[in-house]
Amino acid sequence: MGCSSLETHSLESVAQTPTNKVYGVWAWNRLENLQKTTLYSIKTIYLQRHTDLLDNAFRQDVQQLKNNYTVWLLDGNNTSIDDLSFLTYNMSILDNAKQENIILQGLHLDIEPYTRSDYTQQSMTKIWNRYLQTLTIAAHELHTKGFKLSVAIPFWLDTININNRPLCDQVIDIADEVIIMTYRTEPNEFLQTAAHELAYADIIHKDIYLGIELAPNQNENAPRISFFGQHDKLKAVLTLDIPYHSFRGFVFHSLDEL
Numbered sequence: 430m431g432c433s434s435l436e437t438h439s440l441e442s443v444a445q446t447p448t449n450k451v452y453g454v455w456a457w458n459r460l461e462n463l464q465k466t467t468l469y470s471i472k473t474i475y476l477q478r479h480t481d482l483l484d485n486a487f488r489q490d491v492q493q494l495k496n497n498y499t500v501w502l503l504d505g506n507n508t509s510i511d512d513l514s515f516l517t518y519n520m521s522i523l524d525n526a527k528q529e530n531i532i533l534q535g536l537h538l539d540i541e542p543y544t545r546s547d548y549t550q551q552s553m554t555k556i557w558n559r560y561l562q563t564l565t566i567a568a569h570e571l572h573t574k575g576f577k578l579s580v581a582i583p584f585w586l587d588t589i590n591i592n593n594r595p596l597c598d599q600v601i602d603i604a605d606e607v608i609i610m611t612y613r614t615e616p617n618e619f620l621q622t623a624a625h626e627l628a629y630a631d632i633i634h635k636d637i638y639l640g641i642e643l644a645p646n647q648n649e650n651a652p653r654i655s656f657f658g659q660h661d662k663l664k665a666v667l668t669l670d671i672p673y674h675s676f677r678g679f680v681f682h683s684l685d686e687l
Contacts, residue, residue: 451678453608453638455503455539458685460490465687466498475503475537475579475680481518483525491531500532501579505539510559516567523576535576535605536567543583557591564603577605581640584611584622598629606636608680612654616665630675637675641666643686657686 453473454466466474474494478487494500502522509515519536526533540563542548542556568578586597601607607630609623623639630637641663642655656663667679681687 450676451638453499453678453680454684454687455680455682456684457503459486460493460684462684462687463493465684468687469681471498471681473499473501473678473680474684475501477503477505478519478522481521483522483529487522488526488529488531491526491533495532499534501534501537502526503537503539505541505581507541507545509538509540510542510556510563513563513566516563516570520570520574523571524574527574533576535571535578537579537581537608538564538567539581541583553589554591557589557596561591561596561599561603564600568603568605578603579606579608580604581608581610584609584613584626587625595625595629597626601626601630601635601637602633604635606638606677608638608640610640610642610682612640612642614653614656614659614662614666616662616669619666620669620671627671627673627675631673635675636677637673638677638680639671641679641681643681644683 451473452469452471453475454471455475457477460476476487476490476494480487491500502519504515504519506515523533523536540560542560545556548556564578564580571578580600580603582597582600586600587595589596591599607626609626611619611622613619613622619639623637627637643657644655645651645657646655648654651657652659656666
């Protein structure tokens with residue numbers, strides 16, 4: 430993990446930010462590793478909350494980022510579709526931050542219903558419909574207060590049809606921006622996994638970011654999933670010509686693995 434696992438000079442050789450791309454990162458923990466963002470000229474941070482309040486720790490972290498980063502409140506919990514109280518908590522944090530002149534773009538949701546124990550072939554349609562309803566309500570609440578909704582989804586949602594439409598298209602309709610967890614390391618395959626989403630977002634003028642997995646993985650297919658230790662492939666992907674107007678940049682998973 431971290432720079433001890435990846436050679437710093439290798440990171441610097443691939444971290445050339447094109448003027449038309451934005452680099453972001455998921456930050457699930459505190460920001461002790463914030464200096465790592467300089468390797469990729471990262472300007473967007475999706476910052477996880479750890480309580481239901483705008484506590485001092487979160488406030489201090491956001492103040493560190495002030496004026497230098499675009500910041501989103503990050504929340505990831507697969508039980509969110511069962512209880513909308515999570516939205517009340519998040520809206521309270523956003524409202525309180527706004528009152529204190531702490532600028533947050535809005536809410537980034539990384540809800541993964543497919544990781545639930547009750548997710549089966551029989552239940553998936555019902556679960557995905559609850560998921561879409563949750564996103565719709567969240568978007569409405571956020572837009573009412575002048576905030577935006579960002580959503581992370583896996584690349585394979587274009588293979589699932591709900592209500593006779595690809596699931597990913599419906600998420601893109603609802604959200605202001607979508608991060609596709611492409612999580613493939615071969616350059617051609619990396620782009621192919623997100624081609625449908627990028628093309629659809631082009632049509633409806635939405636923003637798409639592509640996820641870059643950096644963490645070590647024990648799966649036998651790890652070299653196909655994560656760029657951990659694969660500097661040449663990472664460079665090849667970050668310099669890909671991605672011919673979609675919807676493409677806005679890359680988001681790294683995660684700050685601890687940079």
